[in-house]
Amino acid sequence: MPGENLSRDEAQERAALLSVDGYEVSLDLRSAVGDTEAGARTFRSVTTIRFRCAEPGAASFADLIAPSVTAVSLNGRDLDPGEVFDGTRIRLENLAAENELVVDAQCAYSRTGEGMHRFVDPEDGETYLYTQYEPADSRRVFANFEQPDLKAPFRFEVRAPEGWVVWSNGVGELTDGVWKFAETKPISTYITAVVAGPYHYVTDSYSRTFDDGTTLEIPLGAMCRKGLAPHFDADDVFLVTKQGLDFFHDHFDYPYPFGKYDQAFVPEYNLGAMENPGLVTFREEYIFRGKVTRASYEGRANVILHEMAHMWFGDLVTMEWWDDLWLKESFADFMGAFALVGATRFEDGWITFANRRKAWAYRADQLPSTHPITADIRDLQDAKLNFDGITYAKGASVLKQLVAYVGQDAFLEGARRYFKRNAYGNTRLGDLLSALEETSGRDLATWSRAWLQTAGVNSLTPQVILGADGRVAELSVLQEAAESHPELRPHRVAVGLYRRETRPDGETGSLVCYARAETDVDGPRTVVGELVGADAPELVLVNDDDLTYCKIRFDENSLATLRELLGDITDPLARALCWSALWNLTRDGLMPARDFVGLVLRFAGRESDIGVLQMLHAWADSALTHYAAPDWRATGGRLLAQGALKELRLSEPGSQHQLTWARFFAAVASERADLRLLQDLLDGTAKIDGLDVDQELRWALLEPLAAHGIADESALAAELARDDTASGKRHQVRCLAARPSAAVKAQAWAQVVESDALSNALVEATIAGFTQPSQRELIAPYAGKYFAAIERIWAERSIQIGMDVVKGLFPSLQGSQETLDATDAWLTAHEGAAPALRRLVLEARDDLARALRGQRYDAATAG
Numbered sequence: 001m002p003g004e005n006l007s008r009d010e011a012q013e014r015a016a017l018l019s020v021d022g023y024e025v026s027l028d029l030r031s032a033v034g035d036t037e038a039g040a041r042t043f044r045s046v047t048t049i050r051f052r053c054a055e056p057g058a059a060s061f062a063d064l065i066a067p068s069v070t071a072v073s074l075n076g077r078d079l080d081p082g083e084v085f086d087g088t089r090i091r092l093e094n095l096a097a098e099n100e101l102v103v104d105a106q107c108a109y110s111r112t113g114e115g116m117h118r119f120v121d122p123e124d125g126e127t128y129l130y131t132q133y134e135p136a137d138s139r140r141v142f143a144n145f146e147q148p149d150l151k152a153p154f155r156f157e158v159r160a161p162e163g164w165v166v167w168s169n170g171v172g173e174l175t176d177g178v179w180k181f182a183e184t185k186p187i188s189t190y191i192t193a194v195v196a197g198p199y200h201y202v203t204d205s206y207s208r209t210f211d212d213g214t215t216l217e218i219p220l221g222a223m224c225r226k227g228l229a230p231h232f233d234a235d236d237v238f239l240v241t242k243q244g245l246d247f248f249h250d251h252f253d254y255p256y257p258f259g260k261y262d263q264a265f266v267p268e269y270n271l272g273a274m275e276n277p278g279l280v281t282f283r284e285e286y287i288f289r290g291k292v293t294r295a296s297y298e299g300r301a302n303v304i305l306h307e308m309a310h311m312w313f314g315d316l317v318t319m320e321w322w323d324d325l326w327l328k329e330s331f332a333d334f335m336g337a338f339a340l341v342g343a344t345r346f347e348d349g350w351i352t353f354a355n356r357r358k359a360w361a362y363r364a365d366q367l368p369s370t371h372p373i374t375a376d377i378r379d380l381q382d383a384k385l386n387f388d389g390i391t392y393a394k395g396a397s398v399l400k401q402l403v404a405y406v407g408q409d410a411f412l413e414g415a416r417r418y419f420k421r422n423a424y425g426n427t428r429l430g431d432l433l434s435a436l437e438e439t440s441g442r443d444l445a446t447w448s449r450a451w452l453q454t455a456g457v458n459s460l461t462p463q464v465i466l467g468a469d470g471r472v473a474e475l476s477v478l479q480e481a482a483e484s485h486p487e488l489r490p491h492r493v494a495v496g497l498y499r500r501e502t503r504p505d506g507e508t509g510s511l512v513c514y515a516r517a518e519t520d521v522d523g524p525r526t527v528v529g530e531l532v533g534a535d536a537p538e539l540v541l542v543n544d545d546d547l548t549y550c551k552i553r554f555d556e557n558s559l560a561t562l563r564e565l566l567g568d569i570t571d572p573l574a575r576a577l578c579w580s581a582l583w584n585l586t587r588d589g590l591m592p593a594r595d596f597v598g599l600v601l602r603f604a605g606r607e608s609d610i611g612v613l614q615m616l617h618a619w620a621d622s623a624l625t626h627y628a629a630p631d632w633r634a635t636g637g638r639l640l641a642q643g644a645l646k647e648l649r650l651s652e653p654g655s656q657h658q659l660t661w662a663r664f665f666a667a668v669a670s671e672r673a674d675l676r677l678l679q680d681l682l683d684g685t686a687k688i689d690g691l692d693v694d695q696e697l698r699w700a701l702l703e704p705l706a707a708h709g710i711a712d713e714s715a716l717a718a719e720l721a722r723d724d725t726a727s728g729k730r731h732q733v734r735c736l737a738a739r740p741s742a743a744v745k746a747q748a749w750a751q752v753v754e755s756d757a758l759s760n761a762l763v764e765a766t767i768a769g770f771t772q773p774s775q776r777e778l779i780a781p782y783a784g785k786y787f788a789a790i791e792r793i794w795a796e797r798s799i800q801i802g803m804d805v806v807k808g809l810f811p812s813l814q815g816s817q818e819t820l821d822a823t824d825a826w827l828t829a830h831e832g833a834a835p836a837l838r839r840l841v842l843e844a845r846d847d848l849a850r851a852l853r854g855q856r857y858d859a860a861t862a863g
Helices: 008-017 226-231 234-252 294-310 326-343 349-364 380-385 390-406 408-422 429-440 445-451 556-568 572-587 593-606 610-627 630-650 656-668 672-683 695-707 713-722 726-738 742-754 760-770 773-779 782-796 799-808 817-829 835-862
Strands: 018-028 042-053 060-063 068-074 077-079 089-092 098-108 115-120 127-132 154-159 165-168 172-175 178-181 194-197 200-209 215-224 261-266 279-283 459-466 472-480 491-502 508-521 525-527 539-544
Touching (some): 008 018, 068 089, 098 115, 194 261, 200 234, 215 226, 215 234, 234 294, 234 326, 294 610, 326 349, 349 390, 349 610, 380 799, 390 408, 390 429, 390 445, 472 491, 472 508, 508 539, 508 556, 539 572, 572 593, 572 835, 593 610, 610 630, 610 835, 630 656, 656 695, 672 695, 695 726, 713 726, 726 742, 742 782, 760 799, 782 799, 782 835, 799 835, 817 835
Parallel strands (some): 018 154, 215 261, 261 279
Antiparallel strands (some): 018 042, 068 098, 115 127, 459 472
16 A cells, blocks of 8 residues: 555645646546456556646646556646656646646556456356445546545546446446546545446436426436346335435435436445445445345345435535545434435334444444544545444434434524535535534534544443332432543433333233433433432333433343343333443443343344344354353353254244344354254255245355365355355355365465455455354464564555455454453554554454453353
8 A cells, every 4th residue: 555645734735726627537448358468457547637726836746546657748748657657646747827637547457346346247257347436546547636625527438348338427328439428516536436337227217396396307227237137126226215315305405416316236345335426336235135134125225325315415515534524424324314214114223223333333432443523534544444433323323412402403404504505515514513503503512522522432320219109219310431531421311211011910011111301411410300209110221212322321220120121121222222231231341241142042032123133143142252251152152052043943934033043043053963954954854944045045054064164165166056156156265264174274364365366355255254263273373473464464455455354364263361462562563553554453452352351251250
């Protein structure tokens, strides 16, 4: 990554100097197919940029990452590429008031998902291209000024192999062998896009008539590789798309501004999706090759709506610099859930938000790298790492709190004014706050300082004092903060009191809320006067309805109730909040990991929400792998496998719960009898009524068989022959790397660390297979090799691959003080390493230290 960084100071200086009037970009992608000479495969990129300079005679630079530049001209004057181009920048001197820059370059196709990614489908040999740029990889495809606040209209033209179709942000037309696209509105470089290849393409349309009688027509399209076409449920994609367009038009009062709306599901994609206006890209895993649960469809719908919200928050109005990345990502994350609940069949979307998205935020906010939602982003490497749980999920949680604070109507009216006032422009935090202050009548400066400009998560704990009559004499909420981030914040919360209801026959029934009060928690202790005199509760839930962002704690009585009656809570959101709080207690070393596993074994079988159940499985597996005392892991693993198999057999045949328990059973199986059952299910010699062992489930069953030495290379080759697809290849690579052999691990390590031949998707699959919890001793020798290699990896590889390797191969399974000491030694010896690299290692160290504290607590309580 040397020379590829761009600092905030450089961007601010360039933005003050330059204004961009327009781009014309011509790409020749015919080289994507056919044989090529040795070396990197390249394509021709010719860019013309018209721009103004506020200080004639000044110097600046354009951005371009390319193997070679053929020609550069500035205002008709030819420049020597060897003198002005250094591999990442083109030096521009003696600028005029009005300028025209033309750059003719050979740019490289990507195998890392950054820039112009090229993928050859092993199933049919077809080649597919797509671009992915955020935060700063459009410079790998065409010369530009790569920063979000230098917006401009773009006009693309593309030459492609015969028979291909090409898409970009604007409407395209094939004329004399060239795809020519309509000029875009002013947009940032990172959201321009090109998709090209023999994609399977489906069309639809959306129409909206407004109050003034005008009608908006939006052509809709959706595409995927031809090999995935039999599995592509485009009708459901279009259904959610239309529901989202209706919802956002109802609430934003600003017509969708970018013409058409194409959605491309593309291979080997690093992200979930990207909000390119008019051409949104998604990872193709959102096309389901086998049976999946409702949670998978809900997740896809949420992403569709998240990206759609970006058309307004991020594309129409864009942050000046990555400091205010949250202005788009937090809003899109919140609006995705808001629209999911308000417009689609997924009316329980806030449960998923509370259980899954906020868990991501809570973890990120307790790392040493935590940062305010409005972060200090010094450069592009900082920006890349800040697409994290703070920017997305915490920011969205805080916006949910803001809606409760100012009211939904005021919040949405503020958003509407923000769009209209800043359309096609760039903004900072103050621009949004001023609009919200106008509509709410509240001074948001104090709220902003507390919630947006400080880091850390507060804990809220109920304190209940009962009177002589057995009723609540006083109920208070205690607020705490970590020593490292001591800020106490204002919280708008609902406090719910729960008890078992009495049935007509006199027996006790479900645990239900019988009293509730909304209040403002501020400072270390807040008394909730409205609940004085209420009957004594069995459970106090201090963030009922999940209005605020906090870690929920329990008083002793409430915790005792949950240990016995968690499954009796009827409200699914309240139950999900309790599960989340118990997981936070486990991660914080306040609940033994084996106790959490025990709660999952007792109550998860009664969980109705499939997304919550899947999260419980992930947490239980993590508790066993990282937080349980080492001498209890084998016992815990057997208990989880026994519990999973029991629930699998008890589940309704053919249900999504049955499928979820089957996958979890495969993930935790390790005993000979359990592995034999997996093998028999694969062979068809054993059956579980209603369980369809489709191709995706076959691979899920095969990985543990490979990891335990039962499925060998020939078995995996046979399975690939059965599923000779891009997806099948990724699964096979993962399973091959999972085998319990020193030679296998050495080969996998060499493929990822010593070579850059693998694509991003296969790097990810190899790392996932390499790191098996059942093989701690086998991979122990690689801990030292990891620390010896990571600085070189960071210097030589793209930032995406660098992140994958540094995070994925950290020796977290070597959960010992020795590994922690080795990490500290590396950090001490490499104080001058790239800040982004140090951040990743510091985060991994913190996770390891937290795991060791959990293991000690689990062991101590067992004694």
